[in-house]
Amino acid sequence: AQTVTQSQPEMSVQEAETVTLSCTYDTSENNYYLFWYKQPPSRQMILVIRQEAYKQQNATENRFSVNFQKAAKSFSLKISDSQLGDTAMYFCAFMKPPNTGNQFYFGTGTSLTVIP
Amino acid sequence: EAQVTQNPRYLITVTGKKLTVTCSQNMNHEYMSWYRQDPGLGLRQIYYSMNVEVTDKGDVPEGYKVSRKEKRNFPLILESPSPNQTSLYFCASSFGPRLNTEAFFGQGTRLTVV
Numbered sequence: 001a002q003t004v005t006q007s008q009p010e011m012s013v014q015e016a017e018t019v020t021l022s023c024t025y026d027t028s029e030n031n032y033y034l035f036w037y038k039q040p041p042s043r044q045m046i047l048v049i050r051q052e053a054y055k056q057q058n059a060t061e062n063r064f065s066v067n068f069q070k071a072a073k074s075f076s077l078k079i080s081d082s083q084l085g086d087t088a089m090y091f092c093a094f095m096k097p098p099n100t101g102n103q104f105y106f107g108t109g110t111s112l113t114v115i116p
Numbered sequence: 117e118a119q120v121t122q123n124p125r126y127l128i129t130v131t132g133k134k135l136t137v138t139c140s141q142n143m144n145h146e147y148m149s150w151y152r153q154d155p156g157l158g159l160r161q162i163y164y165s166m167n168v169e170v171t172d173k174g175d176v177p178e179g180y181k182v183s184r185k186e187k188r189n190f191p192l193i194l195e196s197p198s199p200n201q202t203s204l205y206f207c208a209s210s211f212g213p214r215l216n217t218e219a220f221f222g223q224g225t226r227l228t229v230v
Contacts, residue, residue: 045221
């Protein structure tokens, strides 16, 4: 079974600063996908960034980037130039390979607060 | 607009009274799934479907039923709800086995069983 661990239940960062959210996972699969989803107070789940396990290059999306360490099974999210709108719950997610139902496994989340 | 639509957004019901939460997507996605979100536990998969008439259990299927008679719809049925099913529920959909897939989520249904 796959497990996803987010060891930081809560974090805070000053506006315009940089923050890193950690995520580790456990799997025996070689081909899989990793995601970070953001859940603001509206409860909507919003995709932040995605990483395919077969790609060595770390994904980036504007102010968001990941540090993907496949051997260590680590997938951290870095948010640069933090903005007040980044305040949300962040979930790390693991997706099994295609043809297996696209089953997602989520971590327990990190609540991020951006302080003005 | 591409979206996943869940109804209702909020529901308060009594123990044992059958209910259905509807989910519909307009993106022609093959895969659909249901999750429940509880504090400190993240999102856990209840059921998923890889296509019409193909459903399978996720990690927490007890007390739930689903059906996939049409590609766009994937209702979640609670035959006899109990208070431990009080939770926030999400429906999600995605394309089938291909690269760069992602899950699109509905806006959630807050269910309270008293």
